[in-house]
């Protein structure tokens with residue numbers, strides 16, 4: 345992955361995407377700040393970070409699904425569409441399902457209970473006007489065609505998740521956006537689901553996998569971006585970042601895993617209404633939790649080769 349602008353051949357590119365929610369007299373929530381990312385063909389980019397850091401808001405911004413009190417800045421380009429300024433009609437007719445397929449959080453509740461998987465798939469194919477057939481899509485996600493004739497309550501969790509991914513693929517979108525696609529699944533099923541997403545990426549697409557499940561991210565991501573308090577604080581090739589994190593927050597997330605010895609960083613992320621003040625006072629909003637003592641106080645994500653880090657450059 346690369347962060348920044350001036351791409352060739354990327355399927356999705358974000359350039360300083362920022363989102364604030366205006367709360368009137370209660371101030372503002374800064375949910376996403378200057379997020380720059382590039383998603384290339386064949387790649388799985390995991391966007392990781394604790395609950396509430398802004399991952400889902402970033403995803404909603406790309407799909408034009410933010411509420412009216414959201415103020416959006418920056419650029420996000422897929423194909424010839426600039427997503428942040430595109431009218432709703434363009435997003436509805438050309439982007440959602442066609443350029444960006446959405447894999448839902450909970451497949452079980454996403455499917456309509458009174459209709460078979462096949463009829464839902466056929467309807468999606470018809471609505472999106474794509475050339476794929478239901479059996480072909482079933483096969484692509486590892487389902488037997490006859491399994492499509494089940495109603496959602498007859499599907500196992502894993503089969504429902506496969507149907508949901510088949511639905512996301514119905515319009516043959518080059519990009520899949522999966523926001524916490526493994527919520528509520530047990531570990532083997534988490535692995536099968538993310539493996540399937542990785543296979544779809546290998547099939548000439550790209551996947552943006554939003555998750556707080558570091559184990560799942562480690563398993564399939566080719567690239568990773570770590571988000572803390574609305575900002576991406578570190579990004580780069582997944583293998584390198586996971587093996588040798590530069591930002592102390594990334595190190596803390598990895599330290600909280602079983603293999604890291606269950607040692608999370610003490611404290612909590614700051615309230616998102618306080619970020620402007622904290623950055624004015626400290627530079628870096630992580631500083632109050634920062635064990636490293638080497639913070640430059642510069643919140644900008646800076647490049648060092650193909651890796652990016654804020655405030656804590658490699659020494």
Ligand SMILES: Nc1ncnc2c1ncn2[C@@H]1O[C@H](COP(=O)(O)OP(=O)(O)OP(=O)(O)O)[C@@H](O)[C@H]1O
Pocket residue numbers: 365373375393394395396397398399400401402411413556616
């Ligand atoms: N409409 C809104 N008005 C005000 N604040 C909002 C609104 N929608 C989201 N937020 C806030 O934006 C912040 C980021 O939320 P977001 O859902 O993106 O977090 P997340 O990283 O996806 O976490 P999770 O893993 O829990 O989904 C949260 O503090 C949330 O309360």
Ligand code: NI
Pocket residue numbers: 628630631632634639640641655
């Ligand atoms: Ni710091």
